[in-house]
Each structure stands twice: as structure tokens, then as C-alpha cells.
Amino acid sequence: MIRYQGGSLEAFQEIYAQLAPGVRRYLSHMAGGSEVADDLLQETFLQMHRSRAAYNPAYAVKPWVFGLARNVFLMNRRAARRWAKVHESRENLPEFPVLPEADRLGSQDEIRRGLAYLSPDQVEALLLHHEWGFSFEEIAGMLGITAAAARARASRGIADLRLALNTLQRARA
């Protein structure tokens, strides 16, 4: 990032190559669709470029870029008032990531359905920690909550996911 701030195009390409797939999946989860995610991904990196001076090397690059992606999504949502649409589409998320921790709890399809029963806050904390590997301190910095609250959201999320999967499996049986 420091090389990029110094004006290196190759450094930007390296950052993009390392972070774009994860950021895209994160945006896809947030926006509930891959088409919107592609636009938001491009916008995130444009914003990153315009705001590269706002980056402080004291912060890790990954949470900073993910936090920026979250901002871009929220700004877009505010502008387009897509909130209702996002919730409607939650039942049918095409690229909803499946948690490695949840793998043994059920099939990928079941886990996707189970995640749809959780609150958006819980899902976000769960995914940021288990799917993208952020520490609870990093999640706290991105979401404006305490590390303890981030941990609580993720663990309650796992517990609720278990409940939701049990309910789904019983209903199917």
C-alpha cells in the first residue's frame, strides 16, 4: 500500500489481485447479487484510489479495504434505497459464502438457507470472522462496535444457524 501511495501501478495491481476476490464475495453477500457486486467492486477500488491518501500505514490493508467496501455499499444503498430489495433477495442469494465451520452442520444449500434466517448483523460478523478471517478487533473497527460485541454476534450467529438448520432438517424429515 505504501508503494501504491508512492505512485506504483504494479502495487495497485497486486492489491487488487490479493483482495478483489474476497471483497467481491463480501459485496455480493451485502448486496445480494453478483451484478451489483461487480459494480460495487469497481467503485470500491475507484474510491480506494481517490482516497489512497487517507490510508494510514498503522492499519492493516485488508480490513481498511473491506471497511471501504462496506462504506461504498452503504452509500449506494442510501442513494438507491435498495434496502427492501436486498432483504427480499436474501432468500435467494446466488453467491452466499458457506462457512468452513458450518460445513459439517449440513449441506451447502441448507447452510445458505439457514444463514437467511439470521439477522444481517449476525451474518456479517460470522462471515467476516469465519469466511474472511478477520480478528474480532478488526471487525470491531470496521463495524463501529466493541470486540466483545463482534465475538457475541458471531457466536450467537453460529448458535442460531445450528437452530435454523435443525428446524430445516426436521421440516424436511
Place this chain on the structure above:
Amino acid sequence: MMDRSPKPPEALMRAIAQDLRPVRPSPQPLHLALRMVPLALLVSSVILLAIGPRRDSAILGPLLTWGASAAQFVLAIALVWIAAHESTPAGRLPRQMVYLAVAAASLVVVFVTLLTFSASPANATLRVPPRISEILRVSPWIVDLACGIGNTLAGGILVLLFSRVFRNSLATRPTVAGALYGAGAGLAINAGWRIACPFSTPWHSLGAHGAAIISTVMLGALIGRFFGNRRLRIGGRRS
């Protein structure tokens, strides 16, 4: 169809390549807040340099005259520090801390006002010509208005100076970030203003000075929102 490989899309690369001038990394929130100190000190002490300290400062004592203002000033810088954190995507502070700081700032202003009034409740007289003194005796609201407007103007100048530093803010809630540094500016100005203003009635201190602080909070929020919307418009132009 967009390119989903880790290679940046052509259009994005073109936009990036157009402007690759080197930039200086942003300072940490604490450094950013500390950088504001000389600026805030300068603007908040203008009124003090212009009309001097209040006449009842001997009655109030150094702790209530200077100490209370110093406490307000430190809180003002703390609010700017929180605003700087709020403007960093990966460095946001817990919401509780933001609310706590705002509540503490409000309580300190009220507490200092009541303490000052209890220590020196007498109506002050201004060092003005007798004709103006008579007008002010008949219409005391003129002093409230003048204090409110002066305080707001000084606060407005400081908010504008702060917003120059925060113009590249990446706040998730730009209105909140703006309101926070607006509150910091309002509090810093009030810290200086209260040492010079000779009126200690709660009506005047909370009404005129308090309204000025609220005005700077609103101005900061509006500027923050403006920057947030401007960023949104810039981002909206997809290449």
C-alpha cells in the same frame, strides 16, 4: 459482463493510470486531532485577546476560570479524535464511546455553567460607553444575540478549517463524523469565549453559548453530509 478474475478491469486500470501522483499517507487519528490544537487555540482565544478575561475572574479563581475551560478544550480535542476515528473505515470506535463522549461534553458544559453561576451570580457590566450600556440595560437580549452570533461565527470558522482536514474522510456515517468535529469546534470556541464573556446566568450561558455550540454541530453535520454526498457522486460516475 465484468471481468471476475483478480486482474483489474480495463476501465478501472485506465482510471487509475490517469492519476498516479504520489500521495502522503494520512496521519493517525490522534496525530490528526493534535494537529488541530494550535488552530483551535488560536481561533478560540481571539475573543479573549480582543476583550480580555472577565472581570469576575478573581471571584471565580483560576480553577473555574482557566481550569474549566481547559477541561472543555480537552474534551473538544477528544471529540475531534473520535471524529477522526469515525472517518477511518477500519478504525471506528464503538458506538457507546461516541455517545458517551457526546454526553460527557454536554454535561461538562451544563456543569461548568451552573458552577460558574453559583460562584459568581451577580450581573456583570460591560466596559462600554454609557449610551450603549443604557441600551443594553433596556434590551439585555442584544448581549445574548451578540454572544450567540459571535460564538457561532468563530465556531463556523473553526468548523470550516476542520472540514478542510476532514474533506477526504471515509466515514460510514459522514453526517455523524461532521457533527462530531462540529461539536469539537463549538466546544473549543466556548472554552475560550466563556473566559471573556462576563455574563454567567444559565439563561445566557446555555441559551446563547449553547445555541452556538448546537449551530456548529449542525454546520459540521451539513458539511460532513455534503462531503459524503460528493464522494457518492464521484463514485457514481462509473467508467
